[in-house]
Amino acid sequence: MGAPxxxxxxxxxxxxxxxxxLTGIKNAADTPARxxxxxxxxxxxxxxLSTAEGADGPASKRRRVDITQSVTQSKPNGQTHADSQTAGSHPExxxxDPVLLEIKDISVSAPQxxxxxxxxTKRFLYARAPGTSAPAQGITYPWKDIEHAFYLPVPDKAQVQHNYVFFPRGSSLPTSKQAGPSLEPLVLTVPATAPKPGSIAGQSAAAAxxxxxxxxxxFHWALxxxxxSAGNHACQIVAADPKLFHSVARQPHRPNEKAVHVKGFRGSKDGFLFFLPTGILWGFKKPLLFLPLDRIVAVSYTNVLRTTFNIVIELDTDTVGEDMPGIDKEIEFGMIDQEDYQGIDETYVRRHGLADRSMAEQRKAKRELAENNKQPASGDASTAEAEATDGLTALELAEREAEQQLQDEEDEMEEDYDPGSEGESEGSGSSDEDDEDDEAAEEDEGDDEDETGNLGD
Structure with a gap:
């Protein structure tokens, strides 16, 4: 995360x-702790200061909050966190909570x-429909339970827009359908303009x-x-960094801006991969995923074609807590443009020390082949092959293997080719010529016999 x-x-x-x-604070803040x-x-x-302008809401609401907190704290050991998270996620x-800040007319794309x-509010971020006072169903997030937050440009838009993406605890990694999180990730979109007049309200409106x-x-300030204020110091807003990774593909909508994403597929759904300082994010269609770097065990490159390839990410599921059951061990993203392979492999995978499992498997196969072939000729061939592939990347080796397979198929087709099975007219013409040659040869043999007989006589 870096120093605060x-x-x-x-x-x-x-x-x-x-x-x-203020000057004294700036001079004294010479350590992360300070x-x-x-x-x-x-x-x-x-x-x-924000709450001093007005009361904390009606007395009935204050009593209700106090009751909720006291019930949560009185739970037996082992139940406090789970029960408080369930109770705190309720829209009621x-x-x-008094609304400290309200920002109106914001586009939300997930979960709705x-x-x-x-x-x-002091404890929650929630959405509500314009003109209503109740939180929308499924869009209430306790501040303390937001685990990851991101600020990313929206691809394929002529106008510059950004998405804020929030993952509640336990919702970032791919899970089986039976073990999905209770709260889905939140995605909201903001334009690159100033807020509209009258769109900011609440007790903290003046400060906002x-x-x-x-x-x-x-939003950066408010979030x-x-x-x-809610005690969630571990979560920081992470933005994409073009210096860490950017695609070589040119964006037709914003040609002067480097794309910090690559296009791909997860199954039949298209989307975008963001290679971020803290991990890899897949968005922006459901289900959104975030794969933290400390959960990635290795990567592999598969299904290598002339223009695209797939990337398989292996995850560490052994250290995942009980609050995240059913985590998938591997996840595959397909149809990634080959032009982005170098950027993904060299400037991201290798920079972060992630293991290239595809390369390791190929080297292991070569060693086993060399050990099994004991004949000198086979050993020489294995050595020559190893020298020929030394220094090549996993993707280049896979490409060479695909080309060799295609060449082998063409050679087999040529071996199966039978000239005699072609046109009948060509076969008939050849047969007639052979008959004429045979008749000429028989006449010559008859002449030779006559000459020999005459000599004998």
Whole structure:
């Protein structure tokens, strides 16, 4: 994740009347621990300032929240986390929290495709339909349970747009149909423009408008502040980095912008692969997946054709907790353009030290072949083959094997070719010529016999 950075936006708002304190904090934040401490203090002060403008909501709502928290904390050992997550995910619990910030008219594409108003509370992020007060079903996310957050450009759009992608805990890895997570990933789309007038409301509206040059700056600030205030310091917003990976394919819609994704298929569904600093993300159609680097055991390149190839990612499922049952061990993405192989293999797979399982299997097969062939000629052939393939990548070796197989098939077709089975006229002509040659040979033999007889006489 890297060293933490000072949240200058929150610090600037909290200490806007005391620039001397702000300067002192910047000078003193010389270690990760101090930086985290200053950020926590700023988030706490900001939260207190935001809620000081009004009460914490009706007394009935406050009592309801207190009851929910006391029931959760009184559970026996081993049940607290699961029960609190289930209770906290309920829309009624989210509605009981005062809305600190509301951003209206936001496009949501998962788990439902519709425009919603997004509401930020102390404990929850949820969506609700315009003109309503109740959270939409299935779109209520406790801040503490968001495990991964991403900020990615939307491919194949003429206008620049970005997706925010959130994976609740236990929803990122591929699972069997019987073991799916209770909460699906959330995907919302924002344009590269400033928020519309009147689209920001809530107790923190004034602070939000101060950082709302664009939708992205507004959401980055609101999301980071909310997660830190809820105690979720482990989750940070991860963006694609063209320096780490970018496709060589030119984007027809935005030709001057490097694509940080590659197109592919998972089964029959098309989508996009993003090779990110923390792992590989597949989107944006259901089911969305995120494969963290620390879960990837190895990769293999398969089904290599002249223009495309497949990539198989092997996952570590032995260390997955009980809250994520039924994890698939391997996942395959197909029909990836061969032009992107070098970028995937060299600038991502090798840079992160991921094992190339396809190369390892081919080398193992070559060693076994050399050990089994004890004759000198076979040994020489194996040595020559090993030298010829030394230094080639797995994809190049697979291409060579496919070409050799195609050549072998052509050779077999040539061996099966029978000239006598072609046109009848050609066969008849050849037969007539052979008959004439035979008659001429018989006449010559008769002449020779006569001459010999005359000599004898």
């Amino acid at each position: 950075q000072l949240d200058t936006q929150i610090l600037g708002i909290v200490f806007q009347s005391r620039p001397d304190i 930086t985290t401490l200053f950020n926590d203090i700023a988030s706490y002060v900001y939260e207190r 619990d989210a509605a009981a 495709r519709k425009k919603y108003d997004l509401c930020f 408008e101060a950082v709302s040059d664009t939708y992205s700056s507004l 980071t502040t909310s997660m830190r």
